[in-house]
Amino acid sequence: MASDPNCIFCKIVAGAIPCFKLHEDADTLAFMDINPANEGHCLVIPKSHHPNLLETPPDVLGRVMASVHKVAAAVQKTLSPDGINLVQANGKGAEQSVFHFHMHIITRRVGDELKMNWGHKPGDMKAIGALAERIRGNVG
Numbered sequence: 330m331a332s333d334p335n336c337i338f339c340k341i342v343a344g345a346i347p348c349f350k351l352h353e354d355a356d357t358l359a360f361m362d363i364n365p366a367n368e369g370h371c372l373v374i375p376k377s378h379h380p381n382l383l384e385t386p387p388d389v390l391g392r393v394m395a396s397v398h399k400v401a402a403a404v405q406k407t408l409s410p411d412g413i414n415l416v417q418a419n420g421k422g423a424e425q426s427v428f429h430f431h432m433h434i435i436t437r438r439v440g441d442e443l444k445m446n447w448g449h450k451p452g453d454m455k456a457i458g459a460l461a462e463r464i465r466g467n468v469g
């Protein structure tokens with residue numbers, strides 16, 4: 330499996346750095362974002378390293394999307410947001426900051442005024458961990 334020793338998400342896949350895991354299968358991993366744009370913000374990644382959408386094989390994208398479907402349903406069940414955005418950045422101009430393909434699952438509330446480039450504000454790790462446990466319990 331493709332891996333990059335300098336990639337933070339490859340380190341998470343390898344277990345070298347911790348994450349609040351929500352779901353995993355043979356090819357994908359879902360975990361909480363530690364700088365949440367909104368409550369319940371999480372990420373789904375392929376376990377193999379591909380820098381962006383265009384460099385990710387379509388079959389891998391399909392497996393990531395199946396995992397997104399499962400985890401988004403768990404987030405919906407746990408938090409009952411008014412909506413969910415899937416966001417995915419490619420390249421510096423799109424404000425991509427981690428160059429390992431990932432899908433953002435972001436909860437939305439009516440009137441939350443969340444903008445596309447939401448900035449990275451560190452979340453409350455205790456609250457994120459507690460929420461991860463609740464979402465994990467709803468992954469079908």
Ligand code: 5GP
Nearest residue numbers: 337348361362363364418424425426427449
């Ligand atoms: P991008 O800016 O590439 O679209 O998204 C990268 C995301 O990865 C950001 O939302 C950022 O908060 C998140 N992130 C960066 N480093 C880590 C980390 O070490 N752990 C977790 N869980 N998320 C991270």
Ligand code: ZN
Nearest residue numbers: 336339378429
């Ligand atoms: Zn990687």
